[in-house]
Amino acid sequence: MFGYPEFRSPQLEIINALSRGDDALVIMPTGGGKSLCYQIPALLRQGCAIVVSPLIALMQDQVEALQQLGVRAAFLNSSLDLSTARSIEQDWLDNRLDLLYVAPERLLQPRMLALLEQVTPALFAIDEAHCVSQWGHDFREDYLQLSELHQRFPDVPRIALTATADARTRQEIAERLKLSEAQHFLVSFDRPNICYRIALKDNPRAQLLRFLRDEHMQDAGIVYCLSRKRVNETASWLADQGFKALPYHAGLPAETRADNQRRFLREDGVIIVATIAFGMGIDKPDVRFVAHLDLPKTVEAYYQETGRAGRDGQAADAWLVYGLQDVITLRQMLEQSQGSDSYKREEQHRLNAMLGLCEITTCRRQALLAYFDELRDKPCGNCDSCLSPVATWNGTEAAQMAMSAVYRTEQRFGVNHLIDVLRGTENDKVFQNDHHHLPTFGVGKALDARQWRSVYRQLVARGYLSVDVARFGALYLQESARAVLRGEVEILLRQDPKTSSAKRTTKNALPEHIDVGLWEALRECRRQLAEDQGIPPYIIFHDRTLQLICEQRPQNVDEFAAISGVGDRKRDKYAEAFLAVVKGNERS
Incomplete structure (x- = not known):
């Protein structure tokens, strides 16, 4: 059957x-x-x-x-x-x-x-x-x-x-x-066909556009954002760039949401831009990428959302950009929630685990599986850390400077002001607080603002510093910072690349032996049959079944029925139409 x-x-x-x-x-x-x-x-x-x-x-x-x-x-x-x-x-x-x-x-x-x-x-x-x-x-x-x-x-x-x-x-x-x-x-949580790629936010829109144009120009995918406003703006902007992009969030009329989801399921190459309100149970097999423009709240949520890519087992991308502001925003949301103190503590641990996954310099898949208590002996070879290994540097002295600036400014200020102090920037806020007289004023000129931002982000991720959301993102020291300030711990930091993570070495193109003309003809046949019945094309056959038809070129009903994904009912219903396409596209 x-x-x-x-x-x-x-x-x-x-x-x-x-x-x-x-x-x-x-x-x-x-x-x-x-x-x-x-x-x-x-x-x-x-x-x-x-x-x-x-x-x-x-x-x-x-x-x-x-x-x-x-x-x-x-x-x-x-x-x-x-x-x-x-x-x-x-x-x-x-x-x-x-x-x-x-x-x-x-x-x-x-x-x-x-x-x-x-x-x-x-x-x-x-x-x-x-x-x-x-x-x-x-x-x-x-x-x-x-x-x-x-x-x-x-x-x-x-x-x-x-x-x-x-x-x-x-x-x-x-x-x-x-x-x-x-x-x-x-069962193993591993999805080996998904390439996990995580990069720092630089210019998120430009990063996303480069990713889509270079690798997924005609593909179906999902872009997740944290807020409804960001969803609307991103969908509209992608549409202006020539993509078939549609918004989806709980604030849209139910009819609009249903129509956008229907188009995503039934049309080729549609991108849904959504909050986490979208996606649970989505069966569309040919989602070639899931992109996150904001940091997910937990590793569990990240795994669930990225799992909507590549259900057909073909190559797919899980692409994420994040920054320290994401952490501050999520912690503010957590503090404002109605949950109990124990719930907030547990969610804080989960957020830290998600941030830790972003900051690691080793194989992402190994860390992701370890979160679900599944140990993998070897690096996967299909994540950005494996494809483009991250360089590290001895950041012990920089970490001490960064923490000292936090301490000497009384743990009341956010990252931007702390960087101004370290780099000796003479501005009104520095003078008003007399921070130009501090011993740490100007000691960090060797690093630029971007590098200092990386240092602070990694210190937060590793639990040496925390963000006080009640004080508009002020940083304060954790107990573990003492050992660093005393020089008892060496800190190796990741050296952030100046551009987004490298592209995958494997593309999502069809295998070379597939006849593109036959492939497109089969897809068109499937599309017409689906449209006649008012159902998504993949319900008739997944792309993998169409690939097998291309490879095996069945000449009769029995050969057609032997292809994986063709049951008795579908053999009786579709053999004639697809066999006609195969015979009409015979190689000369």
Whole structure:
């Protein structure tokens, strides 16, 4: 039915466990094949499987893909009118559905629970399960009530799935969903096809434009920004530069958001500029890049967001620019939040870990995987640190000067003023505070302002200095600074490049042996078929399947059916159209 010759590890183990009635908690990276782990048991077990899904767009995407395969699938959510919803409910009661997708808030309504009592579900699948964790990055309060499923239906197997969860979040998911006794499947977090690249902000727009024009001119991608205003401005600016860029954030009308997401899913080469409100569960396989113009709040959020690139396994980029101001902004947001002191401390640790990932001079992938307790022996060879190793310099003396300036100005000033003091800049603020009389005034002329900014940023990242957001970004010393000031610790600092990180050595172009004419003809055939049905092109076939058609050039239905990604239903539905394209583009 699904058209694949074999399972990925550990899909078969999970499918077998769920099919025999056991519970499971699955942590599997984006693009790893989580959906099959509950879709196949749903077909094998008696009754209709209930899939808890947090987003309308995600439900629609999954259901359209299943219907293409001949699976009897439907969804119930607020996008349906009353008569359509009632018709779907009747199909469910009459055993005419294999899978039914519902939002968590709808599932626990009295009407829905009453229907569940009438028709015993085949299983419950809780997708995007990290939403249950209050320490997670996409917390949804409705998910907290899902433990009720175990109490009401103790004999119905449950599977919870997510792509991103550190040890603490995994524990919370298991506890809140009553899955501590379930079999846990933890798959490698590594996405080897993604190239991780992190650079300092210089001129963010110019850096982004260079990245897009040099490497992703015709590609679909996502650009994340911290604020709605920045999203709107960036989308408009990219459109002016000739890109098909659309904004997405919670402040836009629902109709606009839905239309922009639909275009992103169904058209080629669309760039979505978004806040973190966009992306959870996005199934578009050919997203070639995810760019961040602002620092993500946590490593977990960064991994989840970058994981939306390259779901098809082809080369993709995770590109980020950041600066010290990002840290100050995020800490201000954290201080102004309504969370408890323990929550703020935990989030502060997570922000520090994200900043640490940006500042390391070693392999990014090794550090990223280590955050999720996965150790990798060798550098990956596919991140900027591996492709363009970072030089370091002995910054012990510079660090002592920088910290001394902080101490002697009474820990009340931000980076710009501290740099003015160190470089001996004679301005009103320096004179008004009598800082031109300090021993540190002018001792740092050997470094320019950009270099001093790098020193301060790295000292904050390593925990020697902290930012006082209540004092407009004033820096103050941490206890660990004493050892540096006493000369007991040597500080090696990264030497920031004067330009953005080097380009990847591998391009996203088609393999050389692919016939470009046939490739484009197949894509056009797919586009027309998708447009006729009102579905995204990738639901018909992923790019990888089109590449295999190019390589194998099937001449009949049996050869077409043997290609990975072509199941029985799609063979019957599409073989004639695609075989005609192949025959019409025979090499002379």
